[in-house]
Amino acid sequence: xxxxxxxxxxxxxxxxxxxxxxxxxxxxxxxxxxxxxxxxxxxxxxxxxxxxxxxxxxxxxxxxxxxxxxxxxxxxxxxxxxxxxxxxxxxxxxxxxxxxxxxxxxxxxxxxxxxxxxxxxxxxxxxxxxxxxxxxxxxxxxxxxxxxxxxxxxxxxxxxxxxxxxxxxxxxxxxxxxxxxxxxxxxxxxxxxxxxxxxxxxxxxxxxxxxxxxxxxxxxxxxxxxxxxxxxxxxxxxxxxxxxxxxxxxxxxxxxxxxxxxxxxxxxxxxxxxxxxxxxxxxxxxxxxxxxxxxxxxxxxxxxxxxxxxxxxxxxxxxxxxxxxxxxxxxxxxxxxxxxxxxxxxxxxxxxxxxxxxxxxxxxxxxxxxxxxxxxxxxxxxxxxxxxxxxxxxxxxxxxxxxxxxxxxxxxxxxxxxxxxxxxxxxxxxxxxxxxxxxxxxxxxxxxxxxxxxxxxxxxxxxxxxxxxxxxxxxxxxxxxxxxxxxxxxxxxxxxxxxxxxxxxxxxxxxxxxxxxxxxxxxxxxxxxxxxxxxxxxxxxxxxxxxxxxxxxxxxxxxxxxxxxxxxxxxxxxxxxxxxxxxxxxxxxxxxxxxxxxxxxxxxxxxxxxxxxxxxxxxxxxxxxxxxxxxxxxxxxxxxxxxxxxxxxxxxxxxxxxxxxxxxxxxxxxxxxxxxxxxxxxxxxxxxxxxxxxxxxxxxxxxxxxxxxxxxxxxx
Numbered sequence: 001x002x003x004x005x006x007x008x009x010x011x012x013x014x015x016x017x018x019x020x021x022x023x024x025x026x027x028x029x030x031x032x033x034x035x036x037x038x039x040x041x042x043x044x045x046x047x048x049x050x051x052x053x054x055x056x057x058x059x060x061x062x063x064x065x066x067x068x069x070x071x072x073x074x075x076x077x078x079x080x081x082x083x084x085x086x087x088x089x090x091x092x093x094x095x096x097x098x099x100x101x102x103x104x105x106x107x108x109x110x111x112x113x114x115x116x117x118x119x120x121x122x123x124x125x126x127x128x129x130x131x132x133x134x135x136x137x138x139x140x141x142x143x144x145x146x147x148x149x150x151x152x153x154x155x156x157x158x159x160x161x162x163x164x165x166x167x168x169x170x171x172x173x174x175x176x177x178x179x180x181x182x183x184x185x186x187x188x189x190x191x192x193x194x195x196x197x198x199x200x201x202x203x204x205x206x207x208x209x210x211x212x213x214x215x216x217x218x219x220x221x222x223x224x225x226x227x228x229x230x231x232x233x234x235x236x237x238x239x240x241x242x243x244x245x246x247x248x249x250x251x252x253x254x255x256x257x258x259x260x261x262x263x264x265x266x267x268x269x270x271x272x273x274x275x276x277x278x279x280x281x282x283x284x285x286x287x288x289x290x291x292x293x294x295x296x297x298x299x300x301x302x303x304x305x306x307x308x309x310x311x312x313x314x315x316x317x318x319x320x321x322x323x324x325x326x327x328x329x330x331x332x333x334x335x336x337x338x339x340x341x342x343x344x345x346x347x348x349x350x351x352x353x354x355x356x357x358x359x360x361x362x363x364x365x366x367x368x369x370x371x372x373x374x375x376x377x378x379x380x381x382x383x384x385x386x387x388x389x390x391x392x393x394x395x396x397x398x399x400x401x402x403x404x405x406x407x408x409x410x411x412x413x414x415x416x417x418x419x420x421x422x423x424x425x426x427x428x429x430x431x432x433x434x435x436x437x438x439x440x441x442x443x444x445x446x447x448x449x450x451x452x453x454x455x456x457x458x459x460x461x462x463x464x465x466x467x468x469x470x471x472x473x474x475x476x477x478x479x480x481x482x483x484x485x486x487x488x489x490x491x492x493x494x495x496x497x498x499x500x501x502x503x504x505x506x507x508x509x510x511x512x513x514x515x516x517x518x519x520x521x522x523x524x525x526x527x528x529x530x531x532x533x534x535x536x537x538x539x540x541x542x543x544x545x546x547x548x549x550x551x552x553x554x555x556x557x558x559x560x561x562x563x564x565x566x567x568x569x570x571x572x573x574x575x576x577x578x579x580x581x582x583x584x585x586x587x588x589x590x591x592x593x594x595x596x597x598x599x600x601x602x603x604x605x606x607x608x609x610x611x612x613x614x615x616x617x618x619x620x621x622x623x624x625x626x627x628x629x630x631x632x633x634x635x636x637x638x639x640x641x642x643x644x645x646x647x648x649x650x651x652x653x654x655x656x657x658x659x660x661x662x663x664x665x666x667x668x669x670x671x672x673x674x675x676x677x678x679x680x681x682x683x684x685x686x687x688x689x690x691x692x693x694x695x696x697x698x699x700x701x702x703x704x705x706x707x708x709x710x711x712x713x714x715x716x
Contacts, residue, residue, distance in 0.1 A: 009057055009106075012053050012054075012056075012057060013102065013106055015049070015053065016050050016053070016054075016102050017102075019046040019047070019049050019050050020046075020050075020095060020098065020099055020102070021397060022042065022043070022046040023043050023046045023047060023095050023098075024092065024095050024401055025397055025400065026039055026040075026042055026043040026046070027043065027088055027091050027092050027095065028092075028400045028401060028404060030043070030083050030088060031083070031085065031088045034082050034083035034084075035082070037077065040073065040076055040077050041077065043073060044070065044073045044074065044077060047066050047069050047070050047073060048066075048070060050062065050066050050098070050102075051063050051066035051067055051070065051185070052178070052182060052185075054066065054105070055181075055190065055193055057105075058193075059101075059102075059105040060191070060192065060193075061101055061104075061105070061116070062098070062101045062102055062105055063190070064189060064191065065094075065097065065098060065101055065116065065119075065120065066098060067185065067189050068094075068120050068123040068124060068127075069091065069094050069095075069098070069123060071123070071124075071127045072087070072090075072091065072123050072126050072127040073091075075127050075129075080129070081129055086126075087126055090119075090122050090123060090126055092401070092404075093119060094119050094122075094123055097116065097119050101116070157188070157220050157221065157222055158220075158221055158222070158223070158224070158225070158245060159218070159219070159220055159245065159246050160218075160219045160221070160225065160228055160243055160244065160245055160246065161216070161217070161218055161219075161242075161243075161244050161245075161246045162184070162215070162216070162217040162218075162219060162228070162241075162242070162243050163214070163215070163216050163217075163240075163241070163242040164214065164215050164217075164232065164239065164240070164241050164242075165199070165213075165214040165239055165240035165241075166211045166213050166214070166215075166235065166239050167211065167235060167237065167239035168207075168210040168211055168212070169210075169211075170211040170235060170239075171209055171210070171211050172209050172210075175234070175235060177211070177213065177215070180231055180232070180235070181193075181215070181217070183231045184217065184219055184228070184231055187219070187221045187223050187227065187228060187231075188219055188220050188221025188222065188223065189219070189220045189221070190217055190218065190219055190220075191218045191219075191220050192217070192218035193215065193216070193217050193218070194215070194216040194217075195213060195214075195215060196213070196214040196215070196216065197212065197213065197214075198214070199212040199213070199214060200212045214240075218246075225243060225245065228243055229243055327387075327388065327390070327427055329387050333383065333386055333387055334387075336383055337380070337383045337384065337387070340376060340379055340380045340383055341380065343376050344373075344376045344377070344380060347369060347372050347373045347376055348373070350369050351366075351369050351370070351373065354366060354369065381575070385426075385575065386424075388426050388427045388428070389424040389425060389426060389427070389571075390424060390425070390426075390427050390430055391421060391422050391423065391424050392420070392421060392423050392424070392425060392430060392470045392477075392479070393418075393421030393422060394430065395430055395433060395434055395437065396418050396421050396468060396470075398434070398438075399416060399418070399437070399438075399441055399468065400416055400418075402438065402441060402442075403415075403416040403441065403445065403466060406441075406442060406445040406446070407445070410445060410446055410449075410451075411451065412445070412449055412450075412451055412452065412464060413452055413462055413463040413464065414445055414449060414463065414464050414465070414466060415463055415464070415465050415466070416441075416465075416466050416467075416468070417465060417466070417467045417468070418467075418468050418469075419467070419468070419469045419470075420469045420470035420471050421470070423470040423471060423472060423477060425477045425569065425571050426570075426571060429477075429549055429569055429570070429571075432545060432548070432549055433479070433545070433546075433549070433567070433569070435541060435545060436541065436542040436545045436546055436567065437468075437479070437481065437567075439539060439541055439542050440481040440542060440565050441466060441468075441481060443539065444466050444481060444482075444483040444485065444563070445466065445483075447485075448464075448466075448483040448485035448486065448487075448562065448563055449464035449466070449483055449484075449485040449486075450464070450485055450486050458560065460484070464483065464484060464485060465483065465484050466481065466482070466483050467480070467481075467482040467483075468480070468481055468482075469482075472571075473568070476551075476568050476569060476570055476571065476593050477568075477569050477570075477571055478566055478567065478568050478569075479566070479567040479569070480564055480565065480566050480567075481564070481565045481567075482562060482563070482564040482565075483562050483563055484561065484562040485562050485563065486559070486560060486562075487557045487558050487559045487560055487561055487562055487563050488515055488518070488555070488557040488559075488563055489559075490511065490514055490515075490559075493514055493515070493517055493518060494509070494514055494517075496517075496523065497514075497517045497520075497523070500523065502517060502520060502523070503517075512554075512555070515555040515557065516555070518539050518555075519539050519540055519542065519543040519553070520540060521540040523539070523540075542565075546567055546569065547702060549569055549570065550569070550570050550576070550591060550593070550685070551567060551568050551569035551570065552567075552568045552593075552650075552651055553565065553566070553567055553568075554566045554568070568593070570591075570593065575668055575669065575670055575671070576591055576592070576593075576668070576669060576671060576698075577591075577592040577593070577666065577667075577668055578590060578591055578592055578666070578667065578668075578669050578688075578698065579592055579595055579647070579663060579665070579666050580663075580664040580665055580666075580667060580690070580696065581628075581645075581647065581658075581660040581661075581662065581663055581664060582660065582661050582662040582663075582664055583628045583629055583632075583634060583636050583660050583661050584629065584634050584635045584636050584637055584661065585634075586632070586634055587664060587690070587694070587696045588628065588660075588696060588697050588698070588699050589669055589688060589696050589697070589698040589699065590647060590649065590658070590698075590699050590701075591685075591698065591699070591701070592666065594649045594650060594651055594701045595647060595648070595649060596648040596649065596650050596655070597647075597648045598645055598646065598647045598648065598663060599616075599618065599645075599646050599648065599657075600642070600643075600644075600645055600646070601616050601617075601641055601642055601646055602642060603642050605617040605618070606625070606641045606642065607622075613625070614627075614641070616641065616646060616657050618648065618657075621655075623648070623655045623656055623657050624656050624657070624705075625641060625646065625656075625657045625658075625659055626656050626657065626658045626659065626704055626705070627659045628658060628659065628660060628704075629659075631683060631704060631707055632683070636659075636661055637661045638661055641659055644659050644660065644661060645659070645660050645661070645662065645663060646658065646659055646660075647660060647663075649701050651701045651702050651705070654705060656701075656704070656705055658699075658704065669688040669690075669696075669698065670688055670689070671685075671686045671687075671688060671698060672686055672687050672688060672689070673686055674686050674687050674697075682700075682703050682706075682707055683699065683700055683703040683704045683707050684697050684698065684699065684700055684703070685698045685699065685700040685703070686698045
């Protein structure tokens with residue numbers, strides 16, 4: 001009988017991600033507070049949890065590497081030496097490597113042994129108080145063929161093979177075998193472990209208070225055998241313990257067949273496509289295995305494709321329902337939702353009893369109970385949406401490490417200040433804003449902030465500052481990325497735009513229009529291309545991703561003072577606040593976040609400009625008029641702008657006046673994707689079902705502007 005632990009692996013990977021975040025955040029703080037023992041203990045506990053849990057699933061490489069990190073962290077905890085920038089850098093790079101090891105374990109792949117070995121040597125050297133071996137390949141020790149990959153041999157170490165059949169009474173006396181194995185880990189490195197469940201009886205004879213487990217462990221330790229035996233002093237009676245000295249460590253335990261997908265390389269070797277020697281050589285390079293084998297002409301693309309297909313079939317056989325996206329919810333939110341459902345059931349029961357014997361004298365009671373049902377429904381809606389709301393601090397937490405790395409690459413001193421981390425927004429929105437925010441931070445670090453000598457010459461502090469803030473504003477969330485750098489160079493941007501043919505020489509543009517040019521694909525004012533920026537492929541990503549979420553991006557800049565980017569996003573993508581408008585017999589929804597005001601213009605404020613169409617003057621500024629009746633080829637009740645209603649909309653610093661017949665009112669609407677259920681339609685962001693059962697389209701403001709410019713109606 002064997003125990004299938006694969007069903008718990010998803011929880012392991014999720015928890016490991018949280019522990020890795022704790023380690024990385026803690027190390028960044030540790031650079032500023034090197035004597036903070038509580039912080040060191042928190043980092044150590046997170047690493048220890050990963051090591052302990054990885055051993056349970058047979059992820060040997062993860063456990064062995066984490067043990068090396070633990071050794072160095074333990075030296076720091078004991079005060080043998082203090083945290084230096086060099087040690088912090090080693091630990092951060094080790095954390096990155098640990099992430100790759102865990103991802104490799106998730107995909108059933110073998111880790112790159114060369115990088116792993118080099119980092120292990122650096123960790124070992126740092127733990128011994130010696131210099132970190134950054135790139136000294138000559139110092140990398142040669143392993144014997146029998147030793148497991150990634151485990152360098154040590155002189156003066158003992159190798160013990162431990163076989164322990166735990167006594168039946170182990171659980172009854174409150175003893176924890178996992179804790180005992182943890183004591184062995186404290187003595188050295190467990191290079192292999194195997195759990196034997198063959199002693200389990202048939203189900204009818206199973207005693208839930210008895211222990212039927214047997215462990216086989218391979219321990220590498222500088223301690224003598226007597227010290228190892230002392231770990232089992234309290235469990236010798238009734239059990240079977242064998243500790244014997246041995247030579248090379250036994251190979252890692254092979255997981256049961258089909259317990260997880262086989263590595264691609266193993267499939268290729270078993271199929272006779274490549275030899276073991278070619279595979280080992282390929283794995284030593286930091287590339288995708290398939291690409292390496294094709295480059296070396298060791299395998300054809302068709303053979304790689306077939307192997308990947310076979311790997312996918314294996315993965316599908318063992319895929320669990322837990323692979324679906326998950327979200328952790330505060331139990332308080334669940335409790336409130338359950339209470340509201342209870343109230344809804346009571347209201348429904350009251351309405352049912354009223355409907356059984358109803359007469360007109362009970363009409364006031366019916367109206368009151370329907371109003372109560374409406375309140376319950378609205379509150380349940382808010383609570384359900386609240387379940388999907390997560391603090392944006394989860395997204396912000398990635399940027400301290402990013403800024404630290406950018407600071408080193410750019411040769412600048414940069415501090416990052418975060419605020420508003422507790423601000424909540426929809427999980428889907430949070431998952432989509434990571435890339436845009438990353439590009440904005442990189443832009444501020446590379447383009448915005450000046451080098452230290454330039455800042456000092458300008459009378460600024462040597463250290464530049466990037467501020468990230470999140471806050472609610474009405475029914476939206478605003479995220480700002482601000483720097484105290486040189487600001488946007490208006491003349492340089494305009495000159496580059498003229499050179500690229502984006503604007504014509506002498507064309508009059510407002511500051512907002514010039515600033516908006518940096519969002520054009522391929523546009524960059526960088527004089528040289530670096531590994532941080534300069535290719536013009538970042539800011540257009542910001543614009544596209546934020547627009548796809550129904551949000552906007554604005555820029556505020558002052559020469560010599562700095563630049564602030566403001567992202568304005570809906571709180572959720574499922575429900576929006578909208579204004580219902582009527583054009584002829586059709587009704588449309590305009591997102592409330594885009595509406596500035598509604599006006600009824602005078603005859604003198606409406607004009608026609610050659611090749612530009614109709615415009616309306618509003619407080620000294622002229623804005624184009626978009627007739628929905630022309631865009632969608634429908635008949636409007638009123639064709640005279642002075643008798644119709646103009647709804648002023650704004651997006652990306654552009655304002656337009658949309659001409660409608662009537663404003664029907666403001667309401668919350670549930671967005672239904674038109675693209676998923678029909679096809680993408682220009683000028684339409686989605687659809688919704690109104691209270692009377694009719695379907696109404698939700699307008700895409702940016703799409704309407706583009707359609708009006710090109711004079712292309714949606715339905716010709």
